[in-house]
Amino acid sequence: MISFLICYGTGEGQTEKVAERIIKVIRERSHEATAVNTDEIPSDLDVKQFDAVLVGASIHAGKHQSVVREFVKTNRDALAKKPTAFFQVSLSSATEEGRTQAAGYVEEFIEDTGWHPDRIGLFGGALRYSEYGFLKRLMMKQIAKRTMPDVDTSRDAEFTDWDEVEAFAADVAAFVEGRLGIDPSDSNGQEEVE
Numbered sequence: 001m002i003s004f005l006i007c008y009g010t011g012e013g014q015t016e017k018v019a020e021r022i023i024k025v026i027r028e029r030s031h032e033a034t035a036v037n038t039d040e041i042p043s044d045l046d047v048k049q050f051d052a053v054l055v056g057a058s059i060h061a062g063k064h065q066s067v068v069r070e071f072v073k074t075n076r077d078a079l080a081k082k083p084t085a086f087f088q089v090s091l092s093s094a095t096e097e098g099r100t101q102a103a104g105y106v107e108e109f110i111e112d113t114g115w116h117p118d119r120i121g122l123f124g125g126a127l128r129y130s131e132y133g134f135l136k137r138l139m140m141k142q143i144a145k146r147t148m149p150d151v152d153t154s155r156d157a158e159f160t161d162w163d164e165v166e167a168f169a170a171d172v173a174a175f176v177e178g179r180l181g182i183d184p185s186d187s188n189g190q191e192e193v194e
């Protein structure tokens, strides 16, 4: 059994939902997964105690959560010694035209933090107008109308492709199993760890 740490930043909860889906896939492979929201990092969290680490962040106004950046910078040396993956949630990944921009956010993150994850997943996010305050709702509806003219802005919209998220999680898990020399069949049938 492999122990995974999944550390993520989230503004309105979509990256948390993605993290939860990744964790489900990892646990279905009978591995152990610990989720940590970067807004509530336990003071005794020790990255070195985990076999593999996934870091997730979303994009707001062209930036990832600064706490996620700080987490990665603080733990860069420990991360470099382990199998790792990064996943990003943004509106840019929801459209063909936005993909280059989404990749640019990751490049900038890697350059800034100096961390080179083994796997990278880029996922479309969500627009939950019903949960935004007045100004944010107005601004996001304008951006959506401009960048996604076919999308109905009178209701909340989710652009995350959950099959892609699950495929990413399975790929990361398989990569880590290979790196650590763990035969997935060894872990099948074990009890699921909460």
Ligand SMILES: Cc1cc2nc3c(=O)[nH]c(=O)nc-3n(C[C@H](O)[C@H](O)[C@H](O)COP(=O)(O)O)c2cc1C
Binding pocket: 009, 010, 011, 012, 013, 014, 015, 016, 058, 059, 060, 061, 062, 063, 089, 090, 091, 092, 093, 124, 125, 126, 127, 128, 136, 140
């Ligand atoms: C105020 C605001 C600003 C945003 N800015 C960007 C942006 O610059 N680029 C982008 O691709 N997506 C942008 N988004 C879309 C978010 O990345 C998307 O809503 C995502 O699902 C947020 O994930 P979270 O709920 O985990 O924070 C923005 C969303 C909001 C609400």
